Amino acid sequence: RAFLHRLWKGNVSSKMLNPRLQKAMQDYLSANKHGVRFRGRRAAGLSRAELLCALRSRVRVRTLDGKEAPFSALGWQKLVPAVPLSQLHPRGLRSCAVVMSAGAILNSSLGEEIDSHDAVLRFNSAPTRGYEKDVGNKTTVRIINSQILTNPNHHFIDSSLYKNVILVAWDPAPYSANLNLVPSTENPARNACWNSSASFPWYKKPDYNLFTPYVQHRQRNPNQPFYILHPKFIWQLWDIIQENTKEKIQPNPPSSGFIGILIMMSMCSEVHVYEYIPSIRQTELCHYHELYYDAACTLGAYHPLLYEKLLVQRLNTGAQGDLHRKGKVVLPGLRAVRC
Ligand code: C5P
Secondary structure: OHHHHHHHOOOOOHHHOOHHHHHHHHHHHHHOOOOOOOOOOOOOOOOHHHHHHHHHHHOOOOEOOOOOOOOHHHOHHHHOOOOOHHHOOOOOEEEEEEEOOEHHHOOOOOHHHHHOOOEEEEEOOOOOOOOHHHHOOOOOEEEEEHHHHHOHHHOOOOOHHHOOOEEEEEOOOOOOHHHHOOOOOOOHHHHHHHOOOOOOHHHHOOOOOOHHHHHHHHHHOOOOOEEEEOHHHHHHHHHHHHHOOOOOOOOOOOOHHHHHHHHHHHHEEEEEEEOOOOOOOOOOEEEOOEEEEOOHHHHOOOOOHHHHHHHHHHHOOOOHHHHHHHOEEEEEOOOOOOO
């Protein structure tokens, strides 16, 4: 429990993780499978206000709009929802909840509080039925990774989990997509190169092929808001975590949890995050809905999860008691941040 108390204060480093997790982190650092090259600068010890200001100026929620190659040539401009995710609630939502899938939310009795928010964000296949007392039953947005769309076990096409909600999917692209997934208007010479057959590595080789099921789902359910996050947005979040962390973080995309928190911070005036930074109920039970134990789910192996959580801890404006008892962090929306 010493680790948990230090995490609540934001006073931990990867050296305090168990040797297996440390080894996994090292292996991901040396593999660098997404070809990450950090070009940013480390920002030493920003205050909460400075951090929020940096987030406000840098974080632009971006989804594929079909205007860029190769999607433009495939008719995606007509395929994607006419209203972009960032415009769905043009006047913003007031109070929002982000519900992590962690096992620690079991026996929390947070359901009623969670449902009292104007919008609720959940992840992947996390259910509400049977867990209402602890997680509530309202779902406004669901963030899904590309495995959900492609793995038949998840029944993406017919499961009620993915109906009557805003869907936001993502898949890890190469880091270079941060710089030029798309042809540039300034540099036609580079476009010639990008439009050659060697280009669009992400479209040709996603981690899991989410593009085909996305197209199919859009055609069958044109009225459901369903977006794919732009890789630039995901890697931009990675850059921000690395810039604000002294250690070298895993060169892999941030977790869905972090991505979801930042999406809600740009759409809502206030964001209440549940069981991201673990409460006193912390457990190695990975998900509340699954009998599977692994500390990596909470502290990270592939994702730079520990560093994400340290950053979110620095932004917390909620009460310490709520963090300990509810595993709740309260974050201001970015629209109202004054720089
Ligand atoms: O595992 P999954 O990605 O579906 O969970 C959604 C998010 O909840 C994760 O991306 C992670 O940010 C968060 N999570 C956590 N601790 C756990 C399980 C999930 O912080 N034990």
